[in-house]
Amino acid sequence: MSLDNLRIALQGLLANRLRSALTMLGILIGVGAVIVLVAVGNGSSIAVQSQIQGLGTNVLTVQTGGFGGFGGGGAGGGGRRNGTTSRSVTLTKADVTGLGNTTLVPDVKEVAPTVNASVTGTYDGTTYQPSQFVGTTANYAQIRNYEVASGSFFTDEDQAQHRKVVVLGTTVVSQLFGQGVNPIDRVVKFGSARFRVIGVFKPRGTNGVQDQDDIAMAPLAAVQDSLTGNSGTFQSITLEATSSKTTDAAQAEVLAVLGSNHKLSSAQASTTFRVLNQASLLQTSNASNRVFTVLLGAVAAISLLVGGIGVMNIMLVTVTERTREIGIRKAVGAKKGDILGQFLVEAVLLSLLGGVTGVVGGLIGSQFKIVGITPVVAPYSVGLAFGVAVLVGLFFGIYPANRAASMRPIDALRYE
Amino acid sequence: MTEEPRRLPTPVIVVHQVTKTYGMGDTEVHALAGVSLAIQRGDFVAIMGASGSGKSTLMNILGCLDLPSTGRYLLDGVDVQGLDETQLAEVRNRKIGFIFQSFNLIPRTSAIANVELPMVYAGVKKAERRERALLAMESVGLAKRLNHTPAELSGGQQQRVAVARAIATNPAMILADEPTGNLDSAASADVLDLFEALNAEGRTVVLITHENEVADRAKRVIRLRDGRILEDVRNQPLAPTAITA
Known part of the structure; x- marks a missing residue:
């Protein structure tokens, strides 16, 4: 039955090619944006890190x-x-x-x-x-x-x-x-x-x-x-x-020596002398870059969510349009679960295909320099964006599918 | 009740004091006000009546698309009252072959796939499904139109596909709701010939119509008015050797 469900869902999608493609585009853009923008954030973070490391982390x-x-x-x-x-x-x-x-x-x-x-x-x-x-x-x-x-x-x-x-x-x-x-x-x-x-x-x-x-x-x-x-x-x-691991210890020792040389208390020493520590600079820049990456990712995630709402919207239209078909299927013996499965598979298929093309698009988009930053694709963002896309399809597909499955065959058959 | 149910064989349909009420209080409508009837295996019954006579309601109940408000309905020995949605779907799937006025084929789907549909939900394996669907399409004379979609078929052909879909699962009863309502006279005659042929093979056919010419082809005519049976006339004898479906 699951294979039949898949076949029926595919037929449903192919029956309205343009509409399916546009809905997928919503997911595609969302997934692609997550991958590219996280890659940009990641790329800029790596660039700054390598610059700092070039100065010597220790x-x-x-x-x-x-x-x-x-x-x-x-x-x-x-x-x-x-x-x-x-x-x-x-x-x-x-x-x-x-x-x-x-x-x-x-x-x-x-x-x-x-x-x-x-x-x-x-x-x-x-x-x-x-x-x-x-x-x-x-x-x-x-x-x-x-x-x-x-x-x-x-x-x-x-x-x-x-x-x-x-x-x-x-x-x-x-x-x-x-x-x-x-x-x-x-x-x-x-x-x-x-x-x-x-x-x-x-x-x-x-x-x-x-x-x-x-x-x-x-x-x-x-x-x-x-x-x-x-x-x-x-x-x-x-x-x-x-080594780069001993910079913090070295910093303390340096302050202690300078303090005793200049007869300062340790509090005075730490305000009198400024010790620039490349390792801590690296940490600070890592932290701020993470914020930057998360922000970019969040913006992209919103577009993914909007794509999901697009899936729900189109599924609701599809369910209404195919009320009669649902009635026919129920009359000839489709159970609630069969109809639920059919429309849920259709919604997930939409977001799945959108997700796959989005991953491909995102990976291609990440090959280009964006505002002077060479994006570096973060593998987690690919998995995350794809997974979220499929979950979004599932989540936003449940309501329309349930609506279809709950129709009474007698009403659905009479629907014009 | 005008015809006594026989002891043997078990009637395909036993309807006992069935009522159906819509709405509540002042707006209460008695679509069926106590209908009792029994239909034997191998019979060809036409249910007639003007609109508002309750024949569509009776058709919905006979087709397990709706449940009676009171009374009992036994289909092929199964009491329908108290079945849940899933069980009703199974009953429709196994025991009833539907034919509708507006054909009700799934659009943009090939004729053969439409015929296979009930068997998909019955869980019949793909190879067997295809084989049985092919046989059904042959028996309605459409073996050469397997991959045509409903839009590529004439009305008469579409209705014959619907008949093939109805018989492919080998149901206890074929239930046809105004099957010739949307067809010209030539196509109507074709479809009615098909029903006669199916009945001759021993299948039980119940058809709902308001046309006398259609009802005349049946062996037995039941007339409804205001939710009650007005008359129940047998035109032809029930074949003595009814083949079990």
Whole structure:
């Protein structure tokens, strides 16, 4: 009987091809929209995650929470800020040494102090100011996952010898040298100092906020010598935790060391020093992306619901139109369950076919870039959308089917 | 009761003091006001009456499409009173072959599929179903119109498909409600010939009509007026050797 039900339901659908197709379209769009929109949300989430992971998930950056002390020579301002709790403090060599102490800070692997300079580079009459000019130690590139495309990064020896060498990002290279010039071993004047280019970074693109290729890096000693002045303070210290799982522990240890160095309570330390934790940044962005994805999915789910109402609507029309047929079937011996089954199968078949085409459409639609985001299909969304579509057909089919099944044959036969 | 039910064989239809009342209180209508009759196996009965005489109500009750308000109705020995909807559907399926004035074939469905329909609901296997439907279509002379839809058939042909559908399940009784009402005289004659042939094979035929020419072909004519039997006339003797359906 179930096979006969299926055959009868198929005949019913084929009898009104256009109407069936339009009803299916409602479900198709709903299912397709769920898949594509969840894929867009998922894709943007994955893109942001990979950007953050590109920065290194086990990287911590320590900065002073106050606003003073930047640009070198800002130490010892001594002024009080934020009431009494936060003195203007700066990161010092003692801090770098303290954070490098593996017994005090066992979860930190590498420590790289950095200073930033704002200087304009000049080469052969062309001038350009990189948005970042970083003076740091040789381990910084490795902590931050900067890779060198040609030439090499500076070494500890360059650092020790105070050599004026610089590694450039591709944006800086193209701005200063133009096309077709190999910048390696050429000398660029930054401020009044002459730096020799020893390497060019691999392009990293944008991280969503700034161009990561608009950068120049030079040994800390050389930058302090010639650009920022040797004040013994740093704008930030970049640290690498032993693994991405130990970043939270490392963060606590870092704050403890800094607090004791600057004679601050732990509460004062956590307001005075800002520790940027890439792992927690990743979590935050994951959470906000999940909200984004859920919202997109919800919008799509509403269209699926509307599609379901379309199924119900068309089934009600069908039942009314076929009242006489129902009467005939009942007269020749169809039981209530037979009629119920026939119309329920018809409704579910509509949503099932709509669901299948919707899945296909959604998967095809997810192959295209949408508003700059490459959608990544979430397998759960396919199963969910398809399952919900079938359930929607079942749910919205029950009422019309029941109405058909409850008709009295004597009334149904007389219906014109 | 004008004809005494015989002891043997059991009549196909026994109707005893059946009433049917519609509405309540002031608007109460007695469609049937106490009808008793018995129809033997192999008989060919015409039930006649003007509109409002209660013949449609009687037809609905005989066809198990409706239940009497009071009284008893036994179809092929089964008391219909007290059967639920599902059981009534089974009774209709197994014991009654319906033929309607407006043919009532399922539209956009082939003739053969229409004939198979009652057997689908009876749970007959596909191969057997097809075989029996083919036999029925042959016996109404439409073996060459199997895959035509009702819209592609003439009125007379449609009614013959309906007859094939009615006999395919081998029911205890063929119940025809104004079967020639929508047909021209030639097609009417064809269909009535078919009924006579079926009756000659031993099938019990009950037909409801208001046309005298139609009623004249029956062996027995029952006239209704105001929900009661007015007269019950036997025109031809009931065949002595009634074949059990």
